[in-house]
Amino acid sequence: MILTVTLNTALDITYTVDTLAPHTSHRVGEVVERPGGKGLNVARVLAALGHSTVVTGFAGGPVGTVLRGLLASEGPHDALVPTAGNTRRTIAVVDTATGDTTQLNEPGPLISPGEWAALLGRYTALLPEARAVALCGSLPPGVHVGAYADLIRRARAAGVPVLLDTSGEPLRRGIAARPDLVKPNADELARLTGARDPLRATLDARRRGAHSVVASLGADGLIAVTPDGVWRAAPPAPVRGNPTGAGDSVVAALLAGLVDGLPWPERLARAVALSAATVLAPAAGEFDRPAHDELLPLVRVTEHAAAA
Amino acid sequence: MILTVTLNTALDITYTVDTLAPHTSHRVGEVVERPGGKGLNVARVLAALGHSTVVTGFAGGPVGTVLRGLLASEGPHDALVPTAGNTRRTIAVVDTATGDTTQLNEPGPLISPGEWAALLGRYTALLPEARAVALCGSLPPGVHVGAYADLIRRARAAGVPVLLDTSGEPLRRGIAARPDLVKPNADELARLTGARDPLRATLDARRRGAHSVVASLGADGLIAVTPDGVWRAAPPAPVRGNPTGAGDSVVAALLAGLVDGLPWPERLARAVALSAATVLAPAAGEFDRPAHDELLPLVRVTEHAAAA
Numbered sequence A, B: 001m002i003l004t005v006t007l008n009t010a011l012d013i014t015y016t017v018d019t020l021a022p023h024t025s026h027r028v029g030e031v032v033e034r035p036g037g038k039g040l041n042v043a044r045v046l047a048a049l050g051h052s053t054v055v056t057g058f059a060g061g062p063v064g065t066v067l068r069g070l071l072a073s074e075g076p077h078d079a080l081v082p083t084a085g086n087t088r089r090t091i092a093v094v095d096t097a098t099g100d101t102t103q104l105n106e107p108g109p110l111i112s113p114g115e116w117a118a119l120l121g122r123y124t125a126l127l128p129e130a131r132a133v134a135l136c137g138s139l140p141p142g143v144h145v146g147a148y149a150d151l152i153r154r155a156r157a158a159g160v161p162v163l164l165d166t167s168g169e170p171l172r173r174g175i176a177a178r179p180d181l182v183k184p185n186a187d188e189l190a191r192l193t194g195a196r197d198p199l200r201a202t203l204d205a206r207r208r209g210a211h212s213v214v215a216s217l218g219a220d221g222l223i224a225v226t227p228d229g230v231w232r233a234a235p236p237a238p239v240r241g242n243p244t245g246a247g248d249s250v251v252a253a254l255l256a257g258l259v260d261g262l263p264w265p266e267r268l269a270r271a272v273a274l275s276a277a278t279v280l281a282p283a284a285g286e287f288d289r290p291a292h293d294e295l296l297p298l299v300r301v302t303e304h305a306a307a308a
Helices: A036-047 A059-071 A113-128 A147-157 A168-176 A185-193 A198-207 A246-259 A262-281 A289-298 B038-050 B059-070 B111-131 B147-157 B168-176 B184-194 B198-207 B245-259 B264-280 B289-298
Strands: A002-007 A010-017 A025-027 A031-036 A053-060 A080-081 A090-094 A103-104 A132-136 A162-165 A211-218 A220-227 A229-234 A300-304 B002-006 B008-017 B025-027 B031-036 B051-061 B082-084 B088-095 B101-105 B134-137 B161-167 B212-214 B222-226 B229-234 B300-304
Touching: A002 A113, A002 A246, A010 A059, A031 A036, A031 A059, A036 A053, A036 A132, A036 A246, A036 B264, A053 A059, A053 A113, A059 A080, A059 B059, A113 A147, A132 A147, A132 A246, A147 A162, A162 A168, A162 A246, A162 B031, A185 A198, A185 A211, A198 A211, A198 A220, A211 A246, A211 A262, A220 A262, A229 A262, A229 B002, A229 B088, A246 A262, A262 A289, A262 A300, A289 B161, A289 B212, B002 B038, B002 B111, B002 B245, B008 B059, B025 B051, B031 B038, B031 B059, B038 B245, B051 B059, B051 B111, B059 B082, B082 B111, B082 B198, B111 B147, B134 B147, B134 B245, B147 B161, B147 B168, B161 B168, B161 B245, B168 B184, B184 B212, B198 B212, B198 B222, B212 B245, B222 B264, B229 B264, B245 B264, B264 B289, B264 B300
Parallel strands: A002 A053, A002 A132, A010 A090, A025 B101, A053 A080, A103 B025, A132 A162, B002 B051, B002 B134, B008 B088, B051 B082, B134 B161
Antiparallel strands: A010 A031, A090 A103, A211 A220, A220 A229, A229 A300, B008 B031, B088 B101, B212 B222, B222 B229, B229 B300
């Protein structure tokens, strides 16, 4: 199975309103709730691709109960660790006319030392069964900033390939613990390295400790700097739609390609096709399977001369 | 006891953000949850004033469970009727710098015919114990627009004084069923009657069927048109603060004055003082008791020459 870790899970709530106008009152049209947090999104896509997946991380309080109830009707197996605090909500307010989205993200519950110890125990117990592990998203209050570095070292000690998808200081600390793969986006990469040029920044990120770095550049596709070479992969043409979850689909495809032992160009082609198929799907975080199958042979993967 | 009915209860959630900027992402600072819906707010104030209060209406789903859990730690007795659907949330997004608030209100659960029948049964069973009843707020989906008129007729048949605090078509239909008292604000009154002048509109509202009408005019206080006379009541000076819940405090004071058999000028003075003390309290919907006691003797109540 593939294990994903979401320390700051969320109940993702989507509201539709005519137009969000600050300091006025709005009647919400539609209310949609979904289990969220990057690792849960990655696991949902992996399950849809037919992979056995297990999710761990934290969930608690009434919101955590709702999240776990919704998760039970999806594919991934629930190995979340209970918390005394209430799982956070994220509210996406979508303007009906334009599709523009305003995001309100609660901070998440304060994790106690006992809860963190329980998570480490659960994680360590799951690792021997895992063919790969993904560590995804932000850290909730109370979890130390080096938490991902700790989880990476444990995965490496267990011989399990580990992917890190986070930002800021947790990314910086995590990379230093030598994960097999990190997947920053262009902004995260620029903040990490100070370099504006994506290739230069990706090379720099790899020098900080990651075995491989796959940077997602939005509509421009991916840059991968790996021990086997450097590649760019891009869709045949830019796709328009809802980019929510596109990055999570890249992570899912990279994990699937890893456990299937695919060569890098094939992994990257699948990641680009799955990401584009996610943008094209009407519902955030879903993917359009026929579009994926149609796009896959059209993705352009080019090897780059730059030495990795 | 005093009975309040809240057909569309809500979990009131308050978020603080730096400044709400549409189409961007926000980290929420503080998250506060409180049982809401006008009738629950009225009951909370009545309980704080020492009155035995019972709340009915609907609550259901995970949000309803949270609401009832929070309500259990407050004064009113919970006689809410369960629903299959999820109780709505209302989100108040407060800008930290200015205190300006943006409101997002979910529509509420669809009430089934069976749930409505259960509410009628519960209400009818509670009426003989009630010294007064207040019908408060909007109607959830599935409840017919004449629902308040039905509840008013049942209260009148049981000989229980009934106050109506709602808006739009439910107010129009409700007034025609001859409630003892309606408490529209200036906007609701103008929409009901088409008249801009508050006194003219209040007189008009009474002619539509209500025995008494108390119109709340914000910082200008109250106008009351009753069988005993016409009065204006106003605070000694405008008060500045958070007006959330001020109207619910007016309703609570009017109910308390009714069951205590106070003359109209005294009821109105208490309603103005309690409303102003609510605006002055830092937390929305609370009231500042020392401010109330200080303001009460200073409220100006003047009888109006106009014939009721």
